[in-house]
Amino acid sequence: MDDGMALGLDKLVDVLKTAGEPTRFRLLALLSAGDLTVSDLTDILGQSQPRISRHLKLLSEEGLIERYQEGAWAYFRLKQDGPVSPLARLLLEAAGSDDPVLQRDGERLAEVKRVRAERAQAYFSRNAAEWDELRRLHVSDRAVEEALLRLVGSEPIDALLDLGTGTGLILQLFQNLYRRAVGIDASRDMLAVARANLDRTGILKASVRQGDIFNLPVEAGDFDLVTIHQVLHFLDHPERAIAEAAKVIRSGGRLIIVDLAPHTLDYLREDHAHVRLGFSHQTVTEWLEKLDLSVEQVIDLQPSAKAEAPALTVTIWLARAAATAAGAGKPVQRKSLVSDVAS
Missing domain, CATH: 3.40.50.150 (Vaccinia Virus protein VP39)
Structure with a gap:
């Protein structure tokens, strides 16, 4: 990590604690693959909306993800800039591609994107x-x-x-x-x-x-x-x-x-x-x-x-x-x- 972007010890520990919780790490992995709503994430992870929203709030507070509004919907994505971003990418790269939990999440994400693509194509065709x-x-x-x-x-x-x-x-x-x-x-x-x-x-x-x-x-x-x-x-x-x-x-x-x-x-x-x-x-x-x-x-x-x-x-x-x-x-x-x- 660039020295100019290096984290202090307390901040580093806080980020690792936040990212280290299993559900939050799964959320990071999903959001590294594209922008998703809370509804998308609840469908993929099979957890309640309040629980997912709480995890997203913690990830956002540590600067790991960002949120933006689109009408009544809120989208989340992995933060691309800032002092925490290089560490987030490093952690995600360290995750095994053959992990069964992450693989299953990836399959469900692919289904969410397939449905999204079908809806978009329907509008485009009209x-x-x-x-x-x-x-x-x-x-x-x-x-x-x-x-x-x-x-x-x-x-x-x-x-x-x-x-x-x-x-x-x-x-x-x-x-x-x-x-x-x-x-x-x-x-x-x-x-x-x-x-x-x-x-x-x-x-x-x-x-x-x-x-x-x-x-x-x-x-x-x-x-x-x-x-x-x-x-x-x-x-x-x-x-x-x-x-x-x-x-x-x-x-x-x-x-x-x-x-x-x-x-x-x-x-x-x-x-x-x-x-x-x-x-x-x-x-x-x-x-x-x-x-x-x-x-x-x-x-x-x-x-x-x-x-x-x-x-x-x-x-x-x-x-x-x-x-x-x-x-x-x-x-x-x-x-x-x-x-x-x-x-």
Whole structure:
């Protein structure tokens, strides 16, 4: 363990006592595999809700796990940061993978995740036709993802925040770069889809939670990359969402916005709840610069000539926090990338 994170004797003993109780250690093992509710944990362990809640409270007080609210539900997960986290991981690694109790807990956890995935898939299937229609209107998702990977580059990301995370696409796209990530969405149904996708891909260093994009449930200055992917056109005041995002970016951190360029498909307002019909380079750039965010690149991704008409252009803005902005004062680079694949 890093000396800077070393625990005093009293704290070390308290943590070991708390984690050393059998039920609490089983809870730690389960929460290391994903975010779970009290109901999930009672189903898996076969113990009463008050008993499970008491154990969770003790684990939380020692900094071993964290709790967050999602509507009427509370979710718990293994704490990823802090002085106690390295010790928790060390203890979990020491547990034998062939232990029959932990194996049985793992089997029950797999069943809980299977049911969760089925519910998420049912919601996804009910809305698939609408999403497919929207995807056909603009450049392919793959072209957008490739552009984002090029923009972000290969430098490791300490902490990623994805606003309006939806199905958790961004959390999956950058999984090989970040140390930890959080996805925020207002819809519990979409969070269920995102959580199922994280379970399916085995991504344990990312979590999703319900939250208001205008009042984020995270700490200021806590993230070095923030993404807002196809969200702003649903908002009455998109500039306020960008301002809220700017608060949580670290000095020198980056913000990426992906949204539609200006268009004239007015039916999207009525049929798909679009409030804004796209955004110009100038409008978003002005919003960013007012927040002392330096715009580094603006990229247009245009549908191929083979795409069905009408076709929409997707624009990506990359900006950096002003305190250590790389290349501040340089002219904005405006690029146009044409996809060879029809939407």
